[in-house]
Amino acid sequence: MIEILTGSSLNTIQDFGRPHAMAMGVAQGGAMDRLALSHGNLLLDNPVDAAGIEIVFFPFRVRFHAETSFAATGAACPATLDDLKLPRDWAITARPGQTLTLRAPEQGARAYLTLRGGLDMPPVLGARSTDLKGGFGGLEGRALQKGDRLSCLAASTLRLPAAGYGLTRPCPLPPADGTRIRVLPAAEHDVFTPESLQTFHSAAWTLTPSANRMGYRLEGQNVLKLSRPLSLFSHGILPGTVQVPPAGQPIIQMMDANTCGGYPKIATVIAPDLRLLSQTVVGTPVHFETITRDDAVQIIRREAAELSRLATEIATLRTQLVF
Incomplete structure (x- = not known):
């Protein structure tokens, strides 16, 4: 106890x-x-999800x-x-x-x-x-x-x-001078103006104090704009979804995010990098990098394989410890 x-x-x-x-x-x-x-x-020989x-x-x-x-x-x-x-x-x-x-x-x-x-x-x-x-x-x-x-x-x-x-x-933890986050294009990605897409992928966004288990709000010098008016019904969203409300500053949905929302979605953060974002300190620059679906699958598979190797290494180490 x-x-x-x-x-x-x-x-x-x-x-x-x-x-x-x-x-x-x-x-x-x-x-x-x-x-x-x-x-x-x-390390404690528990189920990984204990x-x-x-x-x-x-x-x-x-x-x-x-x-x-x-x-x-x-x-x-x-x-x-x-x-x-x-x-x-x-x-x-x-x-x-x-x-x-x-x-x-x-x-x-x-x-x-x-x-x-x-x-x-x-x-x-x-x-x-x-x-x-x-x-x-x-x-x-x-x-x-x-x-x-x-x-x-x-x-x-x-x-x-x-x-x-x-x-x-x-x-691994994100460096203090900035976090690189890999994303996939989301459903409304192509509805944003070319200038906004360029800004999203090249600008440094800053993690604001409005960051909790529900969502992380970012801010940048330029706002993200749609190329045409868009009205969306509330629809399903997942942790990692990057939404853009009318103010034009992105919000990344985190683990306690609502399961639905109506803001346009510009990108989705891949799972291994969502955890890096969760370890990012307020005020740190955040940079987005777009990758392909195949890249994302390979990254996720490598992380799973590395975790499996680590489990084997820890089990072997435990048998070699001197008490």
Whole structure:
């Protein structure tokens, strides 16, 4: 069992969300950086989609009330277990009474705390993720508060060396000087003026403070315009959809996005880069690069293959550890 020592309206329990429920109008939800959550779960020999804590408000502190193996992944946060400094993307076993502290990230925006077995929350619509807008999932459908106590699902004891162990290749994070986001053309891409398409693909867009789990609003020096008036009925959209409202500044739908909308769609961010966007800090330049569908498929397949290789490497490493 762990106890939350710092409350926030933003730190929530997340797994891989509810993509199967989008047809019912329920947001997909789930971890904004699935890869970081997966890495933490692999380090603990959990299912990759086991529920953990997504942390976006720092410092974040928890106290352990039982011996618990955990991993901290995602953003590069200075982390300490009592007075012991922990490397990035690291797994270790905490003793009862010890306190984990994650401080403000030096790179990236979101950290993940995973625990052996995964957090024991009742599944709602097939997932344990918190849906703040709907008020369900996670812990009573809300963000974590000071004093909350969380338990883990039953799992066999995981033997780790006293100092713990971690990844040789940490989860990639976007550089501080700009994030390159690969996109595919969306349904209304060709309805925008040639000048607007040139601007969209060549200009540096800035991530504004209007950025949350529902959407990221960008701003640039030029606005995006349609070549002709366009009236759209509300229609289905997915995380990664880049919509352009009448103000002409793009909005990227994130994991808690509505499942429908009526603004013109200029592009769709591919899944591996949507997680990079989730780790982008407010004020950072964002650049779009259009790729082909075949390119996107290959990128997604490479990421899946790399995750599979990492799982094998971690399993092999665990058998070689000296206790």
